[in-house]
Amino acid sequence: MQTRTIPDALDKLTHMGDVTLFEPAGDRPQAERPIREPKRYQSRSLDECITHLTTPRGKKPVLKTMVTTACEKDCYYCPFRAGRAKTDRVTFRPDDLAGAFDRLQHKGAVDGLFLSSGIIKGGVTTQDKMLDTVEIIRKRYAYSGYVHLKIMPGSEYDQIARAMQLADRISLNLEAPTQARVQALAPKKDFDGDLLERIQWANQIRQTLPPGQRPSIVTQFVVGAVGDTDLELLSLSQRLYRQARLQRAYYSAFHPIADTPFEHLPAVAPLREHRLYQASFLLRDYAWDVEEMSFADDGNLRLDVDPKQAWADVHLQHNPLDVMKASREELLRIPGIGPRGAAAILRARKQGTLTDLAQLRAIGIRAPQRVVPYILLDGHRPPQQLPLF
Numbered sequence: 001m002q003t004r005t006i007p008d009a010l011d012k013l014t015h016m017g018d019v020t021l022f023e024p025a026g027d028r029p030q031a032e033r034p035i036r037e038p039k040r041y042q043s044r045s046l047d048e049c050i051t052h053l054t055t056p057r058g059k060k061p062v063l064k065t066m067v068t069t070a071c072e073k074d075c076y077y078c079p080f081r082a083g084r085a086k087t088d089r090v091t092f093r094p095d096d097l098a099g100a101f102d103r104l105q106h107k108g109a110v111d112g113l114f115l116s117s118g119i120i121k122g123g124v125t126t127q128d129k130m131l132d133t134v135e136i137i138r139k140r141y142a143y144s145g146y147v148h149l150k151i152m153p154g155s156e157y158d159q160i161a162r163a164m165q166l167a168d169r170i171s172l173n174l175e176a177p178t179q180a181r182v183q184a185l186a187p188k189k190d191f192d193g194d195l196l197e198r199i200q201w202a203n204q205i206r207q208t209l210p211p212g213q214r215p216s217i218v219t220q221f222v223v224g225a226v227g228d229t230d231l232e233l234l235s236l237s238q239r240l241y242r243q244a245r246l247q248r249a250y251y252s253a254f255h256p257i258a259d260t261p262f263e264h265l266p267a268v269a270p271l272r273e274h275r276l277y278q279a280s281f282l283l284r285d286y287a288w289d290v291e292e293m294s295f296a297d298d299g300n301l302r303l304d305v306d307p308k309q310a311w312a313d314v315h316l317q318h319n320p321l322d323v324m325k326a327s328r329e330e331l332l333r334i335p336g337i338g339p340r341g342a343a344a345i346l347r348a349r350k351q352g353t354l355t356d357l358a359q360l361r362a363i364g365i366r367a368p369q370r371v372v373p374y375i376l377l378d379g380h381r382p383p384q385q386l387p388l389f
Helices: 010-015 094-105 121-139 157-166 177-185 190-207 230-243 270-285 306-313 339-351 357-362 367-375
Strands: 050-055 059-068 112-116 145-152 170-171 216-223 249-255
Touching: 010 059, 010 094, 050 112, 059 094, 059 145, 094 121, 112 121, 121 145, 121 157, 145 157, 157 170, 157 190, 177 190, 190 216, 216 230, 216 270, 230 249, 230 270, 249 270, 270 306, 306 367, 357 367
Parallel strands: 059 112, 112 145, 145 170, 170 216, 216 249
Antiparallel strands: 050 059
């Protein structure tokens, strides 16, 4: 007689390994990945299931995992796509996954959960399993800490409502900025119906919840696999920031994965991803408009300079701002000056006149030489250090 050994839940997690490596979840998404991309997408280490993230509740060790690595979708870029033989398929029952999390939490190994999943028997069934897992963690194990919960394509309105009651953050991957781009990337997903509508629902539901109990909403894009442009990505990001109160958009530079239809496409430069984040923060935090960005003829941002400097090179080099007269909004347009720097300048102006770069450095402007081409100090251009070569 053969005896079938049922693996311990923590052992099963080691077979998950770094499955969420390309699912950014914290405030420093590029720091969540190793410097060198791994050749495999499932390791054998429990440690690689745990990521130290900056969350809305502070810095935490977060268990990042999936209910299942099986999937019926055939997204062309994804290591978990249906039929990919190189992927080990691991599936948890909600009880088992919740229990494994509780054990790790009580050991002090984790203080947060990021839960995603492949899709089996449709988005609704998969979402139920994810909700059941978090319900058990919240109710049976009385865990009140940080939870980031993925929303599956095609999930129901009531499921999203329940997710927002249980989680501190929810996210739904839009993948691409238009219906045509999504079809080229993930042909079994409907951009308007399966994806965008769910984010709109989440925003509606969020407004009905008591202040202080409203989870943040985020999304993710796969950048550059199907010809999507920065202009398209940032235009949709701006719309979501303004109309759906999106907390942030994640941009994941495409990298080819073996045994997928896109395995022979070139990888997208990480610098493009970085520039998208810089531009996205200008839209979200500084009230910029996407039309103010400098795009090349191909619809992409310049890579040689950041978006703020690209704007300033055009608008401020010949019309510099006087730091003694500029408003806070104008100061924030100057490369090298952020919210803290602008506040420091406004405070210093009340005490006296700023006349040289040493004063800017003394009040906390870390690289005053960077601001030189774009400012006046008490009506005069500050001296600019000439290049040595």
